[in-house]
Amino acid sequence: MKISEIGEFGFIDAVKEGTLFNPSSVVVGIGDDGAVYKTTEGMEQIAVIDTMVEGSHFIIGKTASWFDVGYKAVASNLSDIAAMGGIPTHIVLSTAIPTDMEMADLTALYEGMKDICKTYGVNIIGGDTVLSKGALVITVAAFGEVESGKAICRSGAKPGDVVAVSHTIGDSAGGLDVLLHGIDGYTHLKKAHQFPTPQIQLGRALVAYRAHSLNDISDGLASESNEIAKASGVDLILDKEAIPCSEELRQWAQSVQKDIYAYVFNGGEDYELIFTMAPDDFEALRREYPYVTAIGQARAGKGQVYVRHEGKTSVLQPTGWNHFHR
Structure with missing residues (x-):
């Protein structure tokens, strides 16, 4: 059955069940002109939005299934809330649907x-x-919420801060490459691309451990680190070899004879976090969250990012995924 056969309201009736997972905060949900929800006293509200377009962000049957697309469309938004140190609470969505789309899809x-x-x-x-x-x-x-005055922005990095990231970087870009090549195996890379994990728990910990700046890695490490440096008015010095990479990514990069750092710096869609904080606070955080890695330092400067490697230092330009770049 195609969507044109069931119509808009038939479709809404078919999918509106099972949409409330924390109903205590919802006054009016799906089915009226607008939703009404309660906010928590002492919390400020966070709002984010993201769009995915078939053929640009995903290719059905090659890089994703329809289930994958739905999952990832939400994951990218929850990652933005995690990057503010927030707790996600609600979503609303808009879907432009081809008339020949199958209802099952x-x-x-x-x-x-x-x-x-x-x-x-x-x-x-x-x-x-x-x-x-x-x-x-x-x-x-x-939509999400965070304690009043506690949202972590890109603009708070301070000289002397540790620069750190969560987990490993570049896996999603590697997974996309594997999928586009139609290669079997590399399950970790494929999962990183199709089912990214928004780092909500870590974002909340970064509030508790007083992180100074925070960003999610959606457009590549080069782009996101430059956003922090520019917004904060400090320089970030990254140690290239300290950046954590998975063994699968190393194997894939070697098999296709591609520089692994092309995935790391320019790939995007990892939805891991990059953040800065005082060294003592970072050590306290790492005792509780051992999957974070220090990759550099912040120092007084003019908003540049530099990479150190084998005794040489070079400027890291804000390259990465850009929706309007051809």
């Missing part, structure tokens, strides 16, 4: 969204569906 898309929302206790409280004469377009707006 559309249901799978929404099941992917529901799956990750259930994992993190995030409510789906509304949205919109429209006709697309081309590819499918999905836009997710997510």
